[in-house]
Amino acid sequence: MTVLLNYRPVLRQPTGIGVYANAVLPALQQLPHHLIPGGEQGTAAQRLRRLAWSQVRLPRLAERHKAALIFTPAPEGYLGPQRIPQVVMVHDLRSFSHPERSLQSVYFRHWVPALLRSCRHVLTNSLFTAREIQRCVGLAEDQISVIPLGFDKDLFHPRPEGYSLGEAPYFLHVGQAYPHKNISRLLQAFIKIASRHRNVRLMLVGKPHPSESPCLQRLVREYNLEGRVEFRSYVQADELPSIYRQALAFVFPSLWEGFGLPVLEAMACGVPVITSFGSGTQEVAGEAAILIDPLSISALEDAMDAVLRQPVLREKLREAGVQRAAQFSWDFTAKLTVDVCCGL
Numbered sequence: 568m569t570v571l572l573n574y575r576p577v578l579r580q581p582t583g584i585g586v587y588a589n590a591v592l593p594a595l596q597q598l599p600h601h602l603i604p605g606g607e608q609g610t611a612a613q614r615l616r617r618l619a620w621s622q623v624r625l626p627r628l629a630e631r632h633k634a635a636l637i638f639t640p641a642p643e644g645y646l647g648p649q650r651i652p653q654v655v656m657v658h659d660l661r662s663f664s665h666p667e668r669s670l671q672s673v674y675f676r677h678w679v680p681a682l683l684r685s686c687r688h689v690l691t692n693s694l695f696t697a698r699e700i701q702r703c704v705g706l707a708e709d710q711i712s713v714i715p716l717g718f719d720k721d722l723f724h725p726r727p728e729g730y731s732l733g734e735a736p737y738f739l740h741v742g743q744a745y746p747h748k749n750i751s752r753l754l755q756a757f758i759k760i761a762s763r764h765r766n767v768r769l770m771l772v773g774k775p776h777p778s779e780s781p782c783l784q785r786l787v788r789e790y791n792l793e794g795r796v797e798f799r800s801y802v803q804a805d806e807l808p809s810i811y812r813q814a815l816a817f818v819f820p821s822l823w824e825g826f827g828l829p830v831l832e833a834m835a836c837g838v839p840v841i842t843s844f845g846s847g848t849q850e851v852a853g854e855a856a857i858l859i860d861p862l863s864i865s866a867l868e869d870a871m872d873a874v875l876r877q878p879v880l881r882e883k884l885r886e887a888g889v890q891r892a893a894q895f896s897w898d899f900t901a902k903l904t905v906d907v908c909c910g911l
Contacts, residue, residue, distance in 0.1 A: 575620070578608065580801050584656075591640070621643050626645050639655045641658070644682050647685075654689070656691065663699070688907060691712075718892065737767065738767070738814065738871060739772065739833075741807070746778075747823050751786070767795075816839040816874045816884075819848060822843070824847040830842050834852070834889065837889050855887035
């Protein structure tokens with residue numbers, strides 16, 4: 568059985584989708600396969616061209632290579648009569664619950680439901696997202712397989728014993744500044760923390776958002792915190808672990824997440840985690856993090872203050888996070904992905 572690996576959605580600078588796609592690729596390449604590589608920058612024009620390509624060229628390429636299955640590590644593919652069956656990975660359905668005025672939201676609301684109903688099988692990364700797919704798209708439970716994500720154990724591991732946080736510790740957030748990431752409330756909570764703790768900082772790592780990031784930067788200037796809030800754009804994968812390990816705590820108060828890969832990476836690095844209850848982040852964190860109401864600035868402030876003031880709590884969260892992260896691995900993710908592809 569030849570599998571056509573449609574990796575066109577994997578961008579040059581991979582985020583969650585790309586990290587997953589690249590992690591499972593070596594195992595998929597053990598099957599008879601043909602790989603269509605990615606590498607685009609992710610512009611709106613490229614997405615439109617890729618959408619047209621998927622509808623017309625993708626099934627033709629599958630037929631040319633005599634593929635029995637098309638696997639795409641993102642919810643992209645062709646509609647209409649399914650000459651070659653498809654399996655896709657759905658990382659979240661955020662555009663249903665938190666739509667933006669963007670091409671991506673339009674695509675998810677008008678194209679993805681029809682695509683998922685056409686697919687032979689759908690993969691997703693959490694029970695939470697599986698239920699969202701059933702609710703929003705109407706797929707039956709047996710049409711969906713839940714395969715949790717993993718992390719690179721060679722990169723993401725705890726800091727050595729006795730490691731010092733330094734004289735200016737920082738809270739850390741990793742993720743593109745989409746509105747649903749709730750960075751505005753995180754920043755408002757930090758403003759209150761900063762007024763009481765003069766040496767603490769906040770580091771925001773991730774690609775800027777065209778409308779959200781300027782608002783966040785204005786808020787920082789308004790409170791004269793330019794020297795204490797650091798905005799860092801995309802960083803390379805090999806740089807990220809040290810950024811996690813040097814953090815006082817990882818704060819991820821997202822309003823909605825399908826999984827929340829940064830939560831897992833932070834726990835693997837032995838960093839105390841504060842995150843939201845109610846979506847995929849709660850499923851990932853289990854009981855190894857402080858779970859807060861993401862709509863409550865005061866709850867977020869209290870959690871950050873507790874971690875800052877209580878070394879015993881930090882150590883408890885550190886140990887619990889490492890133990891929780893050990894339950895996830897890319898090897899397991901890749902094995903289950905291959906098993907689904909081979910079992911159809």
